[in-house]
Amino acid sequence: MESEEGATVVCAHAHQEEAAAAAEAAAAMKEAGGGGKRRRKQQRKQGGGGGGRKKYALVSYHELPEYMKENEFILNYYRSEWPILNAVLSLFSWHNETINIWTHLLGFMLFFGLTLVHLGQYFPQVADLIGHLSWPISKVAENVSSNIGDVLSGAAMFIQTNPTLVSYGAAVTSQTTRWPFFVFLAGAMFCLLSSSACHLLSCHSHSLNLFLIRLDYTGIAVMIVVSFFPPIYYIFQCEPHWQVVYLSAITAAGVGTVYALMSPRLSAARYRAHRALLFVGMGLSGVVPAVHAAAVNWHEPARNVTLAYEGAMAVSYLVGTAFYLTRVPERWRPGAFDLAGHSHQIFHALVIAGALAHYGAAIVFLKARDEMGCPAS
Secondary structure (H helix, E strand, C coil), X not given: CHHHHHHHHHHHHHHHHXXXXXXXXXXXXXXXXXXXXXXXXXXXXXXXXXCCCCCCCCECHHHCCHHHCCCCCCCCCECCCCCHHHHHHHHHCCCCCHHHHHHHHHHHHHHHHHHHHHHCCCCHXXXXXXXXXHHHHHHHHHHHHHHHXXXXXXXXXXXXXXXXXXXXXXXXXXXXXXXXXXXXXXXXXXXXXXXXXXXXXXXXXXXXXXXXXXXXXXXHHHHHHHHCHHHHHHHCCCCHHHHHHHHHHHXXXXXXXXXXXXXXXXXXXXXXXXXXXXHHHHHHCCHHHHHHHHHHCXXXXXXXXXXXXXXXXXXXXXXXHHHHHHCCCCCCCCCCCCCCCCHHHHHHHHHHHHHHHHHHHHHHHHHHHHHHCCCCC
């Protein structure tokens, strides 16, 4: 009996050990399966595996890689190291760059439309295209002009009433060449589009971030340079040596600025003030030709109008730069302006306002030069 009881106890222990071993094996398999699921999930997050496109989550400032830490007062809603397709599609979602992207993208569309309108005066094909789009363009122009005052309405008046221009789509004979005006429009479009691309796609990778930031800086420098072309060309049209002096000087300054900003060191966040001062210095260099032009044209009736436009442009750019440097208002309440109202968005809006003011001045310069011409030598 004792031997039978002992055998029973031994068998029970054996069964318990087998059950424990089986439980451990099942747990190990479950853990391995769970780990596999976690690995597959991580792979999908990193862009690997199938199952369709993954929606990437927005992250906080502290979760960003160092190269993306630009503004410590914007705390959340960042895109970090997203695939290109996800970054492009984020154009239609809310994050802390959405308004930055759209302000300059809409600005680009506006200047593109203005360029088409002016090209339509010289090229029948462009005029035909605008004719097909005349209703939506007229509605957009009506809405925009109601918001920006007389800048675009003055342009429309000039286009319709300038005696040197004939009907829409026909050839135009004018005393004054238009290429400096179109150089300005092209430079403005390049600046606005490169800025939008930078804000949209710089969340992809470090290398693309650095490239797009340099492109953005180049666009700013180009816009500053080309802004000098209409006023200097048309004001000094009868004194071409001053055209050469001033346009060569600002072009050289622009090239030097772009060359300096190609340094990765100057792309770092801590050098934002240095970058801003380079651009401000380029813009303020226009004081010299401006004073010269005011003295030369002191009795011209258009002088006060152009000075008002150019003054509005200068104030817009300088105030926008002040917001950019001080990071107001997000500095006062970190996190409160993450999505809307932060300094860079205000800066973008003021850049558009300044560019439109300069566009209005260029229209006045064109009209005045068409009417006056140059005295016979």
